[in-house]
Amino acid sequence: MSQLSTQTVDKPKGRGKRVFNRVLILVILAAIYVWAFSGVEEFKIKDTAGQISKAIFEGIIHPDWDFINDEEGLIYGLIDTLAISILGTFISAILTVPFGFWAARRRSKGGFFVTGVGRFILSYIRVFPEVVLAIIFIKAVGPGSYAGVLALGLHSIGMLGKLFAEEVDAIDHGPREALIATGANRIQVLVYSVLPQVLPGFISYTLYRFELNVRGASILGIIGAGGIGAPLIFALQSRNWPRVGIILLGVIILVSLIDLISGYLRKKIV
Amino acid sequence: MNQTPKKMVPKAPSKLKHYLTGIIVLALLAWSYWRSEASIVDLFTNRDQMATIIVEMFPPDWGYFLEIIDPMLETIRMAVIGTTFGAIIAVPIILLCANNVNRIPWISYPARFVLNLIRTVPELLLAAVFVAIFGLGMIPGIFALTIFSVGIIAKLTYESIEGIDKGPMEAMTAVGANKVQWITFSIIPQAAAYFVSYVLYTFEVNIRAAAILGLVGAGGIGLLFDSNLGFFNYPNVNTLVFATLIVVVIIDFISNKLREKLL
Numbered sequence: 001m002s003q004l005s006t007q008t009v010d011k012p013k014g015r016g017k018r019v020f021n022r023v024l025i026l027v028i029l030a031a032i033y034v035w036a037f038s039g040v041e042e043f044k045i046k047d048t049a050g051q052i053s054k055a056i057f058e059g060i061i062h063p064d065w066d067f068i069n070d071e072e073g074l075i076y077g078l079i080d081t082l083a084i085s086i087l088g089t090f091i092s093a094i095l096t097v098p099f100g101f102w103a104a105r106r107r108s109k110g111g112f113f114v115t116g117v118g119r120f121i122l123s124y125i126r127v128f129p130e131v132v133l134a135i136i137f138i139k140a141v142g143p144g145s146y147a148g149v150l151a152l153g154l155h156s157i158g159m160l161g162k163l164f165a166e167e168v169d170a171i172d173h174g175p176r177e178a179l180i181a182t183g184a185n186r187i188q189v190l191v192y193s194v195l196p197q198v199l200p201g202f203i204s205y206t207l208y209r210f211e212l213n214v215r216g217a218s219i220l221g222i223i224g225a226g227g228i229g230a231p232l233i234f235a236l237q238s239r240n241w242p243r244v245g246i247i248l249l250g251v252i253i254l255v256s257l258i259d260l261i262s263g264y265l266r267k268k269i270v
Numbered sequence: 271m272n273q274t275p276k277k278m279v280p281k282a283p284s285k286l287k288h289y290l291t292g293i294i295v296l297a298l299l300a301w302s303y304w305r306s307e308a309s310i311v312d313l314f315t316n317r318d319q320m321a322t323i324i325v326e327m328f329p330p331d332w333g334y335f336l337e338i339i340d341p342m343l344e345t346i347r348m349a350v351i352g353t354t355f356g357a358i359i360a361v362p363i364i365l366l367c368a369n370n371v372n373r374i375p376w377i378s379y380p381a382r383f384v385l386n387l388i389r390t391v392p393e394l395l396l397a398a399v400f401v402a403i404f405g406l407g408m409i410p411g412i413f414a415l416t417i418f419s420v421g422i423i424a425k426l427t428y429e430s431i432e433g434i435d436k437g438p439m440e441a442m443t444a445v446g447a448n449k450v451q452w453i454t455f456s457i458i459p460q461a462a463a464y465f466v467s468y469v470l471y472t473f474e475v476n477i478r479a480a481a482i483l484g485l486v487g488a489g490g491i492g493l494l495f496d497s498n499l500g501f502f503n504y505p506n507v508n509t510l511v512f513a514t515l516i517v518v519v520i521i522d523f524i525s526n527k528l529r530e531k532l533l
Contacts, residue, residue, distance in 0.1 A: 090299055090302075129495070135499050136320075136323055146308045248391065251390065
């Protein structure tokens, strides 16, 4: 009986609170939108907008096929882009492994502080735009693919580190304890209990990051870090839309192919 | 008789496949090392220059913080509006793509194909095209982020919708609901939490993306990245990175709390 009565008392109270929360959320959302839209500059369509859109559209449906086989043309640029993303992803995967263990919650005995510092560094790397990193590396190693490789390699640590750390957090401690019980040393514990559990996840995330890096590498050339981005920005600046069209087509095909292959490999691994 | 014991001894799994994978990966790496003209030596010979840049970046110029508040707010505005429009446009696309909502394969597969096409176009390229159409400013950035958000939100949500519980859908069919009622009462209650959660996630991604759109003239904090890098003003560049970090961390925190409540 007493249980019943508390329930009847609680119910309307909880409901009132829920309604209040909903209204609060709506008010906050409305305020955010008023603020956001009030800051937008006046939307005016330039007289040339229609003409340009038409030119872009026509360029994209009539791509500049001759560019495909040009020296330093589409194929050349796409292969460069691919090379940049393969090497960049590999470098970041290797560099990320220690970060993954550092930022994992359970393994570090230093507790919150050590993990917190690891996570902060990863967040910092993650928000450092890869384009800005590439500009800095261009100053160091000169313009070209290599700067792109280094930028991707460093930038990817941010995201991969977070994913790797989550993977390390999720491991089963049974095998580890079993190995410790049989008197294995630390290296043996790592090799036979931790690595077999985290490796499939690590590889799968690395492949996923590889897909993203192919997209990233295709724009790095805009600031001179190699790959297909360089001809793309030239074509954009000179309003050469047929060329933009063919490059866009090339990027779409490359990215889709890589997504397919890497998606297939990831399915096999997991 | 003789063969039985032989068969019982388990054969070690062939390692040939692993070796082959290893060789292929190594070959790919060697090829990309050669192709991208990478050189470890270069990294070491130029380490002074790199070190100078890194040293120059710290400490960031904290006084510069006040000057970048306005562009930062502009970036947030772009992300808010772009994500919202993206979310609205994503709804019909989600319903077309999910094959348990739309049972007609010759509509759902082309819809997915278009969605994949959208996702392959880099957002910086979208921004550059929109800058050409609409001129410099926030508007092209908003358009680019809208299309970019449609790709992420639609893809993640339709994949979750395909995994929802079939019971309510069958129940609605059994009571003779029409398509609109069917979607409203069986799909939406199950999918709403996922949808909101992915919209929030996309918003975080958009803040980071919006921060660089300015490089091609699409407004926000990216314009400042461009000018400061042009003047080699690395302390300011670092201030920009820290400011972005602060905003991203705050939004990350709020949206994680909201998502925990939703899911």
